[in-house]
């Protein structure tokens with residue numbers, strides 16, 4: 001009986017100790033990372049998180065917090081940095097190497113282009129005309145409300161105007 005009580009007590013002590021270790025600090029939303037984490041950085045658009053660790057470089061989806069990929073390396077990585085548009089990631093290792101990773105396959109392209117009001121793949125005068133004709137109306141044409149503020153007005157026209165000539169094909 002004493003042995004059973006000791007065993008149960010040990011389990012309670014161990015489980016409360018491990019739950020303290022796993023508890024997130026106040027204000028934290030997640031705990032990520034494997035191996036020894038040496039550096040972290042967000043991609044310029046904020047969609048990815050790169051982690052330099054003893055296993056290599058981990059990529060996480062910054063929104064879902066799911067692991068996207070692991071770039072395994074021979075040496076432990078201690079630094080990571082994206083270039084200005086997030087198309088390249090540089091990692092520095094303890095072996096003195098700097099590895100450049102192609103991030104283009106991981107960059108999420110938008111599925112919609114609000115300035116292409118008529119969805120023909122080009123922002124041109126036709127999109128401006130649609131927005132202009134929808135002025136003052138009760139957002140019957142929701143696509144003409146480019147900035148999604150509930151009214152179609154000069155602000156929407158201005159946004160489309162700034163994107164004139166863009167091609168999404």
Ligand SMILES: [Ca+2]
Pocket residue numbers: 115116117118119120121122123124126127
């Ligand atoms: Ca168009």
Ligand SMILES: [Ca+2]
Pocket residue numbers: 144145146147148149150151152153155156
């Ligand atoms: Ca609007």
